[in-house]
Amino acid sequence: MTDQTPMPPERGCRATPVLKERGQHEVFCGLTGIIWLHRKMQDAFFLVVGSRTCAHLLQSAAGVMIFAEPRFGTAILEEKDLAGLADANEELDREVARLLSRRPDIRQLFLVGSCPSEVIKLDLARAAERLSAIHAPNVRVLNYSGSGIETTFTQGEDACLAAMVPVLPETQEKELLLVGALPDVVEDQALSLLEQLGIGPVRCLPARRAADDPAVGPNTVFALTQPFLGDTHAALIRRGARHIAAPFPFGEEGTTAWLAAVAAEFGVSAERFEAVTAAPRARARKAIAAQAAELQGKRIFFFPDSQLEIPLARFLTRECGMEAVEVGAPFIHQAVVGPDLDLLAEGPVIAEGQDVDRQLDRCRAARPDLTVCGLGLANPLEAEGLATKWAIELVFTPVHFYEQAGDLAGLFSRPLRRRAILNVEAAE
Amino acid sequence: MKLTVWTYEGPPHVGAMRVATGMKGLHYVLHAPQGDTYADLLFTMIERRNHRPPVTYTTFQARDLGADTAHLFKDAAQEAYERFRPQAMIVGASCTAELIQDDPGGLAETMGLPIPVIPLELPSYQRKENFGADETFFQIVRALAQPMDRTTGISANLIGPTALGFRHRDDIEEVTRLLGQMGIAVNVVAPMNAAPADIARMGAAHFNVLMYPETAETAARWCEKTLGQPYTKTVPIGVGATRDFIAEVQAITGIDRAPDESRLRFPWWSASVDSTYLTGKRVFLFGDATHVRAAARIARDEMGFEVVRLGCYNREFARPIRALAKEFGVEALITDDYLEVEAAIEAAAPEMILGTQMERHIGKRLGIPCAVISAPVHVQDFPARYSPQMGFEGANVIFDTWVHPLVMGLEEHLLTMFREDFEFHDAAGASHHGAKAVLRDIAAGGQDDPSPKDRPEFSQKTREVPMPEAPHMAKDGGAVIWLADAEKELRKIPFFVRGKAKRNTEKFAAERGVAEISIDTLYEAKAHYAR
Ligand code: SF4
Ligand code: SF4
Numbered sequence: 034m035t036d037q038t039p040m041p042p043e044r045g046c047r048a049t050p051v052l053k054e055r056g057q058h059e060v061f062c063g064l065t066g067i068i069w070l071h072r073k074m075q076d077a078f079f080l081v082v083g084s085r086t087c088a089h090l091l092q093s094a095a096g097v098m099i100f101a102e103p104r105f106g107t108a109i110l111e112e113k114d115l116a117g118l119a120d121a122n123e124e125l126d127r128e129v130a131r132l133l134s135r136r137p138d139i140r141q142l143f144l145v146g147s148c149p150s151e152v153i154k155l156d157l158a159r160a161a162e163r164l165s166a167i168h169a170p171n172v173r174v175l176n177y178s179g180s181g182i183e184t185t186f187t188q189g190e191d192a193c194l195a196a197m198v199p200v201l202p203e204t205q206e207k208e209l210l211l212v213g214a215l216p217d218v219v220e221d222q223a224l225s226l227l228e229q230l231g232i233g234p235v236r237c238l239p240a241r242r243a244a245d246d247p248a249v250g251p252n253t254v255f256a257l258t259q260p261f262l263g264d265t266h267a268a269l270i271r272r273g274a275r276h277i278a279a280p281f282p283f284g285e286e287g288t289t290a291w292l293a294a295v296a297a298e299f300g301v302s303a304e305r306f307e308a309v310t311a312a313p314r315a316r317a318r319k320a321i322a323a324q325a326a327e328l329q330g331k332r333i334f335f336f337p338d339s340q341l342e343i344p345l346a347r348f349l350t351r352e353c354g355m356e357a358v359e360v361g362a363p364f365i366h367q368a369v370v371g372p373d374l375d376l377l378a379e380g381p382v383i384a385e386g387q388d389v390d391r392q393l394d395r396c397r398a399a400r401p402d403l404t405v406c407g408l409g410l411a412n413p414l415e416a417e418g419l420a421t422k423w424a425i426e427l428v429f430t431p432v433h434f435y436e437q438a439g440d441l442a443g444l445f446s447r448p449l450r451r452r453a454i455l456n457v458e459a460a461e
Numbered sequence: 462m463k464l465t466v467w468t469y470e471g472p473p474h475v476g477a478m479r480v481a482t483g484m485k486g487l488h489y490v491l492h493a494p495q496g497d498t499y500a501d502l503l504f505t506m507i508e509r510r511n512h513r514p515p516v517t518y519t520t521f522q523a524r525d526l527g528a529d530t531a532h533l534f535k536d537a538a539q540e541a542y543e544r545f546r547p548q549a550m551i552v553g554a555s556c557t558a559e560l561i562q563d564d565p566g567g568l569a570e571t572m573g574l575p576i577p578v579i580p581l582e583l584p585s586y587q588r589k590e591n592f593g594a595d596e597t598f599f600q601i602v603r604a605l606a607q608p609m610d611r612t613t614g615i616s617a618n619l620i621g622p623t624a625l626g627f628r629h630r631d632d633i634e635e636v637t638r639l640l641g642q643m644g645i646a647v648n649v650v651a652p653m654n655a656a657p658a659d660i661a662r663m664g665a666a667h668f669n670v671l672m673y674p675e676t677a678e679t680a681a682r683w684c685e686k687t688l689g690q691p692y693t694k695t696v697p698i699g700v701g702a703t704r705d706f707i708a709e710v711q712a713i714t715g716i717d718r719a720p721d722e723s724r725l726r727f728p729w730w731s732a733s734v735d736s737t738y739l740t741g742k743r744v745f746l747f748g749d750a751t752h753v754r755a756a757a758r759i760a761r762d763e764m765g766f767e768v769v770r771l772g773c774y775n776r777e778f779a780r781p782i783r784a785l786a787k788e789f790g791v792e793a794l795i796t797d798d799y800l801e802v803e804a805a806i807e808a809a810a811p812e813m814i815l816g817t818q819m820e821r822h823i824g825k826r827l828g829i830p831c832a833v834i835s836a837p838v839h840v841q842d843f844p845a846r847y848s849p850q851m852g853f854e855g856a857n858v859i860f861d862t863w864v865h866p867l868v869m870g871l872e873e874h875l876l877t878m879f880r881e882d883f884e885f886h887d888a889a890g891a892s893h894h895g896a897k898a899v900l901r902d903i904a905a906g907g908q909d910d911p912s913p914k915d916r917p918e919f920s921q922k923t924r925e926v927p928m929p930e931a932p933h934m935a936k937d938g939g940a941v942i943w944l945a946d947a948e949k950e951l952r953k954i955p956f957f958v959r960g961k962a963k964r965n966t967e968k969f970a971a972e973r974g975v976a977e978i979s980i981d982t983l984y985e986a987k988a989h990y991a992r
Binding site for chain 2 (some may be wrong): 060061087090092093094108110130132149151183185350409410415416
């Protein structure tokens with residue numbers, strides 16, 4: 034049913050030996066996920082138990098300051114908290130009580146562990162149990178780690194969702210579960226496509242509100258919308274749910290393949306699939322084509338950041354005509370990104386982990402047309418004459434499914450177009 | 462434990478990074494987990510630096526703990542040395558590494574690197590960014606600077622400017638020009654743009670210009686004691702302060718040449734009749750102590766404003782700021798809790814805020830104009846144009862910057878006269894501002910914008926701040942009610958004084974036990990409060 038889609042490559046990257054790097058990482062820690070999770074879950078509060086550094090990271094990652102009222106905060110550990118854990122627990126209980134009394138709208142509270150809280154072995158799981166008992170039934174208190182010693186950037190969302198799975202109610206229903214925090218507009222598009230295909234009931238994790246949390250059980254099938262959800266994947270399987278492996282819904286091909294895998298599970302006919310997807314597929318192709326002209330034949334290099342790198346490399350090489358030089362990812366879960374690796378033609382270096390200085394050496398030697406990297410590296414590379422795309426924008430912008438496929442390609446073409454337009458040399 | 466959402470200062474190792482990143486030929490090896498690398502973006506994005514900060518992070522992980530994080534540190538330091546070949550290195554720990562107690566300083570010493578390696582002890586759980594910068598600079602100076610012969614001509618070091626500093630780039634140029642016109646050469650500027658080799662020759666200067674006490678006071682004291690260099694105590698921000706600074710330099714050096722004032726426009730701009738409307742504008746000052754102190758003097762003596770409250774977020778300077786507040790007859794606000802600052806601003810109901818980017822946001826929400834006078838910085842605080850705060854050109858820049866957010870001169874009167882005009886109405890705001898936040902309609906009760914009382918408060922203290930938005934209680938305990946006519950009249954009052962008018966009228970009514978506000982009450986109150 035995907036007749037217009039190019040054939041899979043003769044040899045994909047699934048068997049490509051992975052370059053494993055262990056050196057200085059230049060990536061955010063998992064706390065960063067709070068920036069989008071707290072917007073997605075409208076009755077949740079994220080309380081980081083950490084240091085001034087953690088608070089400063091959140092503030093800096095949030096684009097310096099979103100001054101809209103945030104549903105997150107940092108309980109900054111002070112000297113006296115380090116001295117005695119008993120006191121630290123007491124302080125935490127007090128801060129939480131104060132917070133919840135001020136915010137009666139909060140239904141779920143996440144205690145988020147940080148490097149300092151983990152190093153001093155502050156047991157936030159016990160604290161969450163204790164606090165859940167105190168504040169039940171109004172508020173459910175869960176915990177997860179967003180620390181930099183345990184998690185890398187998007188792994189924070191994975192840890193958060195994985196922490197929710199064990200407490201989801203049990204069901205025997207056959208339901209489809211969409212897993213991954215998507216912007217509401219994108220989630221609505223996905224739900225509408227699935228509905229038109231006659232697939233249902235469909236539930237989402239995370240739900241926008243705690244009361245809408247999905248149930249899970251042996252007849253649940255789930256599809257991931259984000260490639261960084263390895264632990265959540267494992268936690269759902271432990272609850273008896275079954276994973277629908279598929280390429281990720283980026284671009285026309287990815288979205289079609291993802292929908293096709295779900296449709297196959299629910300026995301949707303080829304005719305119906307064609308009828309529902311034909312128009313948005315055509316739209317997506319057209320939108321991508323408008324951007325792809327600039328990307329055609331251009332070489333791209335990925336620094337490890339969000340774990341979106343492999344699916345994006347697949348999209349950019351197969352649908353936009355780019356050539357991947359190196360695809361670095363902080364982690365590679367074969368079970369999750371395997372289908373994307375199959376479609377990514379052999380050729381690029383596939384790297385896991387990071388040694389940033391060595392990777393910069395490789396990048397400079399390769400002189401790619403476009404480098405996808407973190408904010409700390411972007412301007413320095415631009416100053417060396419290398420065009421860059423900030424990786425963080427990929428997790429803050431709606432990029433999934435058909436209607437965003439053109440925008441996704443546009444995120445990569447814009448820096449190239451801008452370079453072509455500008456006609457002033459920097460003085461330095 | 463203290464609950465925080467937004468912070469004025471980062472952790473102390475970020476202060477150390479500001480020193481290292483401002484310098485050349487220095488490398489910082491920081492024992493820290495991977496997430497701490499976020500700090501690079503402060504420099505590459507906010508300041509638009511075209512190089513990575515010279516920082517190597519060890520990025521240890523959980524699995525390294527208990528195994529050998531010390532080894533990791535040594536490897537990272539060795540590799541950093543070989544790759545970057547710095548003239549000197551600083552080594553230290555971030556908050557997490559402080560807990561695992563690997564002692565980066567001790568470890569680095571055992572490595573026998575052929576360059577000076579300077580250990581930093583920055584207590585992450587007690588101190589903050591400015592302390593980190595001050596302490597780091599002091600340690601570098603102490604390790605590298607030597608007493609030596611003075612330069613033949615009279616020369617000065619400019620100390621204090623760092624990476625990510627508020628207008629430090631342009632202040633250096635302005636102060637260099639001032640001194641140049643007096644016949645004084647600049648020996649070393651540090652930490653900004655200095656290499657370790659430059660620090661080593663700081664002792665050749667005759668005196669130090671302490672540009673920013675927040676980041677260099679400890680070093681200035683040490684140089685005075687050890688190198689016999691006096692340092693300037695006046696920070697030349699504002700017309701009066703710049704002239705005092707010049708006098709201070711003349712006293713230190715015995716030079717009587719004074720810099721050229723021909724391009725100083727501030728005094729005439731302020732004296733010219735168009736500026737009459739600035740008289741008595743009630744301003745609220747908040748920021749770092751140095752900039753607040755300078756701004757207070759400019760506000761009162763050079764702009765003719767009334768300072769209604771002032772304060773700073775860096776506790777190290779609480780004492781001088783308290784003394785300053787006393788001199789101005791107001792209560793000092795010493796806090797790093799922005800919610801507390803917001804409540805204080807709301808209670809003071811100023812006509813203008815001179816603050817940081819945080820106060821700019823507070824002002825946006827409360828519909829109060831704000832000009833930024835101090836760090837913490839934002840990408841907007843690194844303009845492409847020359848834009849110093851210090852010296853005579855700095856004074857000119859300050860005049861323009863402070864006046865910009867206000868509705869100007871005749872425009873203010875025109876708004877009052879033609880307030881019903883369909884396109885010149887007050888909700889349009891100052892006509893020279895393209896876009897602006899929608900101002901809360903105070904007369905309508907401010908329902909369209911969440912007021913701080915609806916938002917969570919995260920302060921450690923139980924905050925019993927008076928909530929000026931709450932309707933005043935009449936003597937019998939009932940709320941004061943606005944009659945429809947009076948409310949309509951209130952709306953005709955231009956937006957920039959409407960809040961004050963509403964508040965005053967309600968207070969006036971409440972004090973007299975009047976339960977309903979009529980047009981008469983409104984104008985009686987106006988007469989009562991008129992000065
Ligand atoms: S890496 Fe650790 S210490 Fe640093 S911000 Fe993240 S959680 Fe906090
Ligand atoms: S709009 Fe122009 S003329 Fe009117 S006050 Fe503003 S600057 Fe002056």
